[in-house]
Amino acid sequence: MNDQVVIKTQGLTKKYGDFTAVNNLDLEVYAGEIFGLLGPNGAGKTTTILMLLGLTEPSQGIARINGYDTSKETLAVKKIVGYLPDHVGFYEDMTGRENLRFVGRLNGLPAKEIEERIDHLLERVKLSDVGNKKVGTYSRGMRQRLGLADTLMKDPRVIILDEPTLGLDPEGIAEMLALITELAKKDQRTVLISSHLLHQVQKICDRVGIFVRGNLLACGPIHTLGEKVFKDQPLTLEIQVSPLDEELIKLIKSLNQEIKIEIQEGKIMLESKTEIRKSLVRTISDHNYDLLFLKQRGRDLDDIYRRYFAEKG
Amino acid sequence: MIFIAGILRKRGDPMSTSSLRVLYQKELADHLRSKRFIIILILVAITGLSSIYAAASGIRSAVSEQGNTFVFLKLFTTGGSSLPSFVSFMSFLGPLVGLSLGFDAINGEINRGSLSRLLAQPIPRDTVVNGKFLAGLTIIALMVISLGVALGALGIIMLGVIPTLEEILRLSVFFLLTILYMSLWLALSQLSSLVFRQTATSALACIAIWLFFSVFVGLLAGIIADALYPVNSSSTIDLALKKSNAELMLNRVSPSTLYSECTVSLLNPGVRTLGLITQEQLIGTIPGVLPFSQSLLLIWPHLVSLIALNMICFAISYIYFMRQEIRA
Numbered sequence: 063m064n065d066q067v068v069i070k071t072q073g074l075t076k077k078y079g080d081f082t083a084v085n086n087l088d089l090e091v092y093a094g095e096i097f098g099l100l101g102p103n104g105a106g107k108t109t110t111i112l113m114l115l116g117l118t119e120p121s122q123g124i125a126r127i128n129g130y131d132t133s134k135e136t137l138a139v140k141k142i143v144g145y146l147p148d149h150v151g152f153y154e155d156m157t158g159r160e161n162l163r164f165v166g167r168l169n170g171l172p173a174k175e176i177e178e179r180i181d182h183l184l185e186r187v188k189l190s191d192v193g194n195k196k197v198g199t200y201s202r203g204m205r206q207r208l209g210l211a212d213t214l215m216k217d218p219r220v221i222i223l224d225e226p227t228l229g230l231d232p233e234g235i236a237e238m239l240a241l242i243t244e245l246a247k248k249d250q251r252t253v254l255i256s257s258h259l260l261h262q263v264q265k266i267c268d269r270v271g272i273f274v275r276g277n278l279l280a281c282g283p284i285h286t287l288g289e290k291v292f293k294d295q296p297l298t299l300e301i302q303v304s305p306l307d308e309e310l311i312k313l314i315k316s317l318n319q320e321i322k323i324e325i326q327e328g329k330i331m332l333e334s335k336t337e338i339r340k341s342l343v344r345t346i347s348d349h350n351y352d353l354l355f356l357k358q359r360g361r362d363l364d365d366i367y368r369r370y371f372a373e374k375g
Numbered sequence: 376m377i378f379i380a381g382i383l384r385k386r387g388d389p390m391s392t393s394s395l396r397v398l399y400q401k402e403l404a405d406h407l408r409s410k411r412f413i414i415i416l417i418l419v420a421i422t423g424l425s426s427i428y429a430a431a432s433g434i435r436s437a438v439s440e441q442g443n444t445f446v447f448l449k450l451f452t453t454g455g456s457s458l459p460s461f462v463s464f465m466s467f468l469g470p471l472v473g474l475s476l477g478f479d480a481i482n483g484e485i486n487r488g489s490l491s492r493l494l495a496q497p498i499p500r501d502t503v504v505n506g507k508f509l510a511g512l513t514i515i516a517l518m519v520i521s522l523g524v525a526l527g528a529l530g531i532i533m534l535g536v537i538p539t540l541e542e543i544l545r546l547s548v549f550f551l552l553t554i555l556y557m558s559l560w561l562a563l564s565q566l567s568s569l570v571f572r573q574t575a576t577s578a579l580a581c582i583a584i585w586l587f588f589s590v591f592v593g594l595l596a597g598i599i600a601d602a603l604y605p606v607n608s609s610s611t612i613d614l615a616l617k618k619s620n621a622e623l624m625l626n627r628v629s630p631s632t633l634y635s636e637c638t639v640s641l642l643n644p645g646v647r648t649l650g651l652i653t654q655e656q657l658i659g660t661i662p663g664v665l666p667f668s669q670s671l672l673l674i675w676p677h678l679v680s681l682i683a684l685n686m687i688c689f690a691i692s693y694i695y696f697m698r699q700e701i702r703a
Contacts (some may be wrong), residue, residue, distance in 0.1 A: 108702070115495060118700040137497045145495035151488025153409070167397040168496040212492065 067095040068220055068252045071113065072122035076109050083109040085276040086123070091254055091269075096246045098263050099256040101273030107256035109146065110273075111224055114254075115145055127220055131223035141169075144213030148225040158189060158208050161197060163216055169216045176215075177237055183211040187241065203234035210241060220247060220252045227262050239266050272366065281365070287366060299332040299339070302355035306330070311351060317341055327354065329355070392664065394498040395506050402510030406476065415475050419468060420525075426461040427526045430454060431533035444664070445689060448545060448642045450502040450530045454516050461526070462638045465553055466631055471520065473560025474581040476511040478566045480573040481696065486574065504565070504696050506691060511561045516554050523550040541667050546660075548671065549641045555681050556634045562688035569699070570691050588629040596625035612653070619651050627689070633681055637674040644670060649677075 069091035076084040084106040091097045096225045099107050105129070112118040114125050116136035125132040132140045152161045159180055167174035187207040192200070200208065206226065213221055226242065227235045243266045246253045257263040264270060264284055271281040280287050303310055311323060314332065322333040339356075346353050359365060406412050434446065454460040462629045481504070484490035494500060523546065531537065539548070564581045571577040600622035606615050626632045636649045644664035665673070 099492050112700065112702065117491065117494060118702075137499065140495060140497040145491070145497070147488060147491040147495075149488045150482075150492060151486075151490075152492075153405075153489060154487070164397070164401055164491075165496060168493075168498055170393055170497075209492075213495075215498070 067167050068093045069127050071125040074113060074120050074125050075122040076113060077121040079327045082276050087278055089271060091252060093252050094246060094250050094264055095268040096253045097269035098267035099273055100245045100260055100270050102258055105273045106276040107273055108224055111222055111256060114222060142219045144216060144218035146213045146223045146226060150209035152197040155196055157194050157196055159193045162212060164214055167213045167255045175255060177371050179215060187211045202229050206230060206238060222254045224256050226255060227259055235262050242266060267369060285309060296335050298359040300329055300357045302329050304352045304354055313345055317345060388615060395502045398502055398506030400509050403513060405643050406510060406514045411475055415472055419472060419522060422464045422468060423461060423522050427529055428616055429458040430460060431530060445542060445644055446536050447530060447542045447562045452642045461698055466635050468494060470560040470585045472515060473557040474564040474585060476514060477561045477564035478578045478581050480507045480568045482568045482572055483574050494701050501693060502698055504693055512558050514586050515557045519550050519554050523622060544667055545641050548623055549638060552637050559630055559681060559685045562685055566688050566692040569695050589631045591627060592629040596622045599625055611644050615652060630681060630684060633677045639676045640670050640674045
């Protein structure tokens with residue numbers, strides 16, 4: 063990965079009447095990275111993507127991909143950008159192969175190269191054996207993979223994926239994410255993923271942007287994001303200990319008087335301003351209690367996300 | 376059509392013309408493979424054949440009695456005992472052909488989710504509307520021309536009369552006119568497919584417009600003309616003339632009226648005017664037929680209006696589509 067900026071937006075704004083879908087977005091995505099644009103439904107992720115592709119015009123601001131203005135030099139942009147829409151649709155009565163061939167021809171590729179690419183891509187997305195079946199017979203996961211092959215037909219430098227894991231089963235999601243990672247790492251393509259499914263997507267993203275109600279709230283690698291947001295917050299732990307009795311509560315209290323304890327559904331929620339994990343674990347085991355579960359809360363993406371919802375909601 | 380030809384010629388970029396060709400071929404293949412096309416084709420073919428058959432069986436006796444001129448044209452304009460003529464069938468079914476080819480052109484793609492995929496390819500946006508319209512137009516032309524040739528052949532066999540050059544010319548213009556008329560409805564339905572998100576709504580809107588123009592315009596024109604120039608038993612001839620003229624002009628708002636008037640003039644060389652004439656204007660006229668060029672001159676304004684309507688519909692949908700936000 064290098065520091066070359068591939069996607070850059072400056073003050074990108076989209077208004078629908080009084081409603082601001084995207085507000086003054088400044089974003090930079092570097093070459094070869096996987097960038098996750100994460101946010102709840104209706105946050106403006108798809109609108110941003112549409113502006114990046116020149117499918118809708120920004121009210122203000124400018125977006126550039128590889129230096130091309132996306133609202134003016136749309137053809138140049140579309141030559142290097144592959145786009146997978148969130149509800150990707152194919153021509154149902156054409157086969158997978160025919161659909162890909164059509165896209166290849168629209169991109170002005172020579173016939174021989176089209177066939178080679180189709181063979182290669184179908185194999186890559188594991189659809190070689192159904193390539194000659196009509197898309198109408200495909201499952202959701204197959205369609206999504208065909209969609210990925212479809213975006214790759216033009217051999218794009220930048221790939222924009224809108225909710226690529228939506229509606230897939232766990233196995234399908236894992237396959238999809240593995241494919242996407244491969245695209246970025248092996249082929250050196252820049253990938254922008256939008257999603258509201260944090261857990262799935264955060265794993266493969268180099269950097270993420272949290273997008274809520276048209277505003278980019280935080281942007282950066284996931285671990286730094288947690289630190290940034292929660293540096294002043296107390297440490298929150300969720301533990302499960304057997305047996306759970308009064309003695310145990312007293313024991314924990316004895317560690318530090320300032321610990322707040324709350325019991326929820328057999329789990330103990332601890333909130334402490336100081337680091338108590340080591341002493342806590344030792345105390346519990348020294349007194350013949352069994353520690354069944356311990357989780358630090360408030361540092362992962364989900365908590366960041368929830369927090370922003372709470373703040374904004 | 377001239378408009379589209381202009382667009383095509385203006386584009387020097389080989390990339391965009393080739394993408395238009397790819398899209399056009401795909402649309403054409405889609406139409407030809409679709410069940411809808413087959414249904415429409417069968418419908419038009421059956422009505423065409425039966426009306427010609429009925430007309431031919433009626434004419435044979437008439438021809439032997441009168442030795443009339445332009446027998447071949449009569450084949451298309453006269454109806455059988457229980458069937459309307461081919462011309463009236465066309466003016467009624469023509470819109471249906473155009474509408475059925477275009478009512479889901481754009482919103483169908485949106486609903487399938489394939490439009491955003493299509494527009495993510497490096498093709499100029501107008502390629503999509505142009506390609507779809509051209510493909511629809513080609514289908515219409517294929518349908519009309521093959522039907523025309525088939526019916527002509529049937530006519531020759533049944534009547535045993537070889538059409539004269541003028542008859543062939545008149546019929547050719549008539550079929551071109553039919554293509555133009557159907558393409559107007561195609562442009563209209565394509566516009567409606569842009570405006571309405573649901574294909575069913577779009578189809579319904581198209582049918583509503585079709586019914587309005589082919590049935591209700593006539594009624595409305597009568598009512599409005601009556602209100603403007605109330606004619607009673609003591610009215611002057613002048614007022615009655617004004618009323619009839621107003622009604623005629625209002626009727627001409629409808630493309631169906633334009634088409635019918637054109638066909639009457641084209642296929643009925645005896646028709647000298649499409650407007651009103653009084654008895655006294657007829658005094659001293661020598662009964663005869665108009666030459667082809669004069670018939671053409673008579674319908675020239677109609678042809679221009681039909682082409683203009685076509686262009687307006689297409690231009691509106693073109694502009695609308697270029698500005699539309701494409702959301703999956």
